[in-house]
Amino acid sequence: MGENGHNKSIVLPPTITVRELAESIEASPIEVIKTLMANGVMANINQQIDFDTAAIVAAEMGYDANLETQEAGSEDEVGEIPLWRKVIADEDPEELTYRPPIVTILGHVDHGKTTLLDAIRDTNVVEDEAGGITQHIGAYQVEHNERQITFLDTPGHAAFTAMRARGAQGADIVVLVVAADDGVMPQTREAIAHAKAAQIPIIVALNKIDKENADPERVNQQLAEIGLVPDEWDGDTIIVPLSAKRQEGLEDLLEAVLLVADNTDIRANPNGRVIGTVIEAEIDRSKGVMATLLIQNGTLNIGNIVVAGTAHGRLRAMFDHLGHQVQDAAPSAPVAVMGLNDVPVAGDLFQVVDSDKHARAITRERKNNLKSDAQREKSAVTLEQLFDQFQAGEVRELRLIIKADVQGSLEPIRSSLVDLDSGDISINVLHSGTGNIGKNDIMLAAASKAIVIGFNVEADSAAQRLAETEGISIRLYNIIYRLIEDIEMALKGMLDPETKESVLGHAEVRAIFRISRIGNVAGCYVLDGELRRNALVRVLRKDEVLFDGEISSLKHIQDDVTEVRTGFECGITLKGFNDFDTGDIIECYIVEEVPI
Ligand code: GDP
Numbered sequence: 001m002g003e004n005g006h007n008k009s010i011v012l013p014p015t016i017t018v019r020e021l022a023e024s025i026e027a028s029p030i031e032v033i034k035t036l037m038a039n040g041v042m043a044n045i046n047q048q049i050d051f052d053t054a055a056i057v058a059a060e061m062g063y064d065a066n067l068e069t070q071e072a073g074s075e076d077e078v079g080e081i082p083l084w085r086k087v088i089a090d091e092d093p094e095e096l097t098y099r100p101p102i103v104t105i106l107g108h109v110d111h112g113k114t115t116l117l118d119a120i121r122d123t124n125v126v127e128d129e130a131g132g133i134t135q136h137i138g139a140y141q142v143e144h145n146e147r148q149i150t151f152l153d154t155p156g157h158a159a160f161t162a163m164r165a166r167g168a169q170g171a172d173i174v175v176l177v178v179a180a181d182d183g184v185m186p187q188t189r190e191a192i193a194h195a196k197a198a199q200i201p202i203i204v205a206l207n208k209i210d211k212e213n214a215d216p217e218r219v220n221q222q223l224a225e226i227g228l229v230p231d232e233w234d235g236d237t238i239i240v241p242l243s244a245k246r247q248e249g250l251e252d253l254l255e256a257v258l259l260v261a262d263n264t265d266i267r268a269n270p271n272g273r274v275i276g277t278v279i280e281a282e283i284d285r286s287k288g289v290m291a292t293l294l295i296q297n298g299t300l301n302i303g304n305i306v307v308a309g310t311a312h313g314r315l316r317a318m319f320d321h322l323g324h325q326v327q328d329a330a331p332s333a334p335v336a337v338m339g340l341n342d343v344p345v346a347g348d349l350f351q352v353v354d355s356d357k358h359a360r361a362i363t364r365e366r367k368n369n370l371k372s373d374a375q376r377e378k379s380a381v382t383l384e385q386l387f388d389q390f391q392a393g394e395v396r397e398l399r400l401i402i403k404a405d406v407q408g409s410l411e412p413i414r415s416s417l418v419d420l421d422s423g424d425i426s427i428n429v430l431h432s433g434t435g436n437i438g439k440n441d442i443m444l445a446a447a448s449k450a451i452v453i454g455f456n457v458e459a460d461s462a463a464q465r466l467a468e469t470e471g472i473s474i475r476l477y478n479i480i481y482r483l484i485e486d487i488e489m490a491l492k493g494m495l496d497p498e499t500k501e502s503v504l505g506h507a508e509v510r511a512i513f514r515i516s517r518i519g520n521v522a523g524c525y526v527l528d529g530e531l532r533r534n535a536l537v538r539v540l541r542k543d544e545v546l547f548d549g550e551i552s553s554l555k556h557i558q559d560d561v562t563e564v565r566t567g568f569e570c571g572i573t574l575k576g577f578n579d580f581d582t583g584d585i586i587e588c589y590i591v592e593e594v595p596i
Pocket residue numbers: 107108109110111112113114115116207208209210211242243244245246
């Protein structure tokens with residue numbers, strides 16, 4: 001299937017339901033759902049999937065999918081920018097010249113993407129006499145044999161998938177990192193699916209060949225099995241063995257990139273219409289909005305009026321990846337720009353427009369569209385909603401991205417979660433790391449339908465906003481058992497979706513009164529929220545849960561009460577628990593029905 005050019009062609013709309021897709025490719029909906037799952041997408045029969053996803057499924061069933069072209073709108077038709085590739089296709093062929101290839105590095109976690117990006121940067125970024133200090137702007141350029149190559153260096157799939165999600169297809173070539181000691185893993189497959197769907201050539205960086213247990217032959221075999229037949233076996237996938245750690249084989253990789261670039265039509269018109277992709281954007285305290293733009297056609301100049309997603313503004317300053325101020329930027333160059341009025345989202349297209357008025361009109365319209373889109377598209381991921389998606393088939397997987405304050409917290413969280421793995425529903429930790437939850441975590445979650453979990457960390461404001469628009473659930477914890485329990489609930493929720501737990505409040509045990517016939521009464525002080533007579537409680541001592549069950553009596557002074565609020569004292573007895581100690585925390589919670 002797939003690679004040999006014998007596929008049937010099919011035209012698909014930007015979004016399609018699973019059922020419609022099945023009909024168009026003459027497959028059963030079940031087959032489509034299974035293929036989606038194999039690619040990490042959980043969908044039911046009536047769910048809308050986007051074109052990229054549909055194309056992956058279609059490809060696996062022997063169809064080349066093409067995106068239905070929209071009515072070619074006029075330049076003024078706001079909210080509808082043509083893709084940059086279309087812009088280039090519309091340029092006068094005579095004007096098109098070579099531009100540096102844009103490369104993105106994908107691969108399974110820990111296979112060495114970051115190490116490789118750093119190694120290439122360290123050994124190949126040309127620094128001028130002034131010795132510019134490398135800036136992290138989300139991309140950098142290297143020179144090899146006097147030709148330039150642009151690398152996107154946003155970690156993982158984030159930038160790439162975000163771009164694809166917005167139809168921008170930011171890269172020309174994918175370098176797929178596969179660790180020679182570990183071989184093809186789930187995210188390796190995912191990366192291949194992304195690259196194929198975007199019709200971007202793949203070069204395999206067979207990393208870690210320095211390791212004793214490296215087994216390149218086995219990896220070649222695995223790659224061949226999934227359609228990447230090594231060139232040394234007469235296939236057309238270039239496989240470059242290297243060691244990112246020892247900085248060996250890097251030149252061969254750059255050589256391979258240029259070779260593939262020469263066989264791919266990578267051109268642009270430097271004098272043409274200016275369009276490209278936002279790679280990163282953030283608010284800098286002193287500089288205001290800083291956005292990294294990757295120019296894909298035309299030349300960007302200081303003073304240009306730019307529309308990027310729903311942001312716009314006149315460019316006041318531009319910096320290259322070495323931190324130098326520049327006046328203009330040519331195709332394939334990444335530049336950090338100042339002057340936008342708002343933070344665009346990575347993956348947004350940007351373009352230069354002729355007037356401020358035009359820019360405002362476009363962004364206003366887009367904001368309106370976004371609002372209605374947001375309502376439509378919130379199909380995404382919350383723990384409670386997952387159940388539906390899991391119902392669609394036999395494979396059940398909960399995908400998580402975990403951020404914690406310190407490395408030491410990650411391991412216990414990971415291992416406790418793996419213990420929850422019931423065989424029926426598996427837990428897949430796609431990514432874990434230390435530090436606050438950032439936009440990249442959300443993008444990765446959005447692209448892979450994962451939930452983001454934070455332990456003793458926060459989500460930064462850009463991440464919160466993005467999570468909001470993408471409909472991604474962020475869950476923050478500071479007690480491990482709560483985290484584990486929630487996930488356990490979620491797993492159970494997949495079987496029984498109607499309930500959700502909410503904590504009402506906490507009280508601290510300050511004294512214990514022994515009363516014959518009744519047992520021990522805990523004299524408590526309500527720290528936050530409230531205790532309710534008919535709710536459930538847990539008794540917590542350090543991180544341990546000593547009891548989980550019902551209240552048998554709740555009194556304030558002498559009276560039986562239905563609730564006790566923050567700042568008040570109460571006496572409590574529990575059904576089946578007597579062993580209170582001062583300092584114990586009583587957590588009161590209810591289990592509610594969740595409207596579906
Ligand atoms: P990423 O998750 O794909 O970005 O992987 P990293 O770049 O963080 O690498 C994961 C681990 O593999 C780190 O401990 C690296 O030092 C190690 N590593 C990366 N490349 C090599 C290599 O070529 N050889 C060896 N032995 N270790 C490597």
